[in-house]
Amino acid sequence: MKLHDSLIGLMLIAFGGWVVWQAQGFPAMPGQIIGPSTFPTLLGTLCALGGLLLVWQGRRTSQGEFVWIHEGWRIGSRVGCVAVAVLGTLLLGVTFETVGFPVGGTLLLSALFYAAGLSRPKWIAVAALFVLTVHLVMTRLLYVPLPSGLVKGLF
Template identity: 85%
Template sequence: MKLHDSLIGLLLIAFGGWVLWQARGFPAMPGQAIGPSTFPIMLGSLCALGGVLLFWQGRRTSRGKLVWIHEGWRIGSRVGCVAVAVFGTLLLGITFETVGFPVGGTLLLSALFYTSGLRGLRWIAVSAVFVLTVHLVMTRLLYVPLPSGLLKGLL
């Protein structure tokens, strides 16, 4: 599915406005010009400004449909990959503490490879090495507490 640039611009304007609305209630820092609301206000303003520019550009240059489905999305394997990515991520999120990042991430990435046509033990190994590398970097170097789940005590 493809959205017209003007619709995406309207979404960016709405998001920027929502961020600005939320940031207005942040407390000020006594004695400092930069407070907790500074970054959200900058982000919201830039999103809204980008949305205005995208909306204007979309309305100026294009006269096509507002929403249409691209021919590439009529291929079953692509729809399958999206389904695996969405539902696999939801399932991993629900079972994250029990299964853990290394096992769950490897299963999800292997399923994505399989659905996209990359089959064989090589792609399972690529999944395992990639997810294990990410896990070790996050837990050992960046001190992010990712759950080991089924591999607790091994990692």
């Protein structure tokens, strides 16, 4: 799927405006010219200006369609992969504390492999090894408290 540059530009303008609006509520620092709102305001303004340039470029080189869906996205397996990714991530988000990252991540990645047509048992092992590696790196090296869930006490 391809979005017209003007649509992407409008999204960037809206996002940049929202960032600037939110940054104005940050408290000022006494005696400082540069406060907590300075950099978000600067980045939001730059984002909105970039959006304006995209809208201008899109209008200048307009080719008609605002949304174009490539033929490749009409293949059922690709739509299935997107559905598994979106719905699986939502389900994992709701049950994250109970199920935990190792089990939930392995199930989600295995389901994605299966939806992509990779159904041999080695892909379950690849998913488990990858998720376990990410879990150990995040929890042991970076000290990110990922929940162990069903396998609590093993990691």
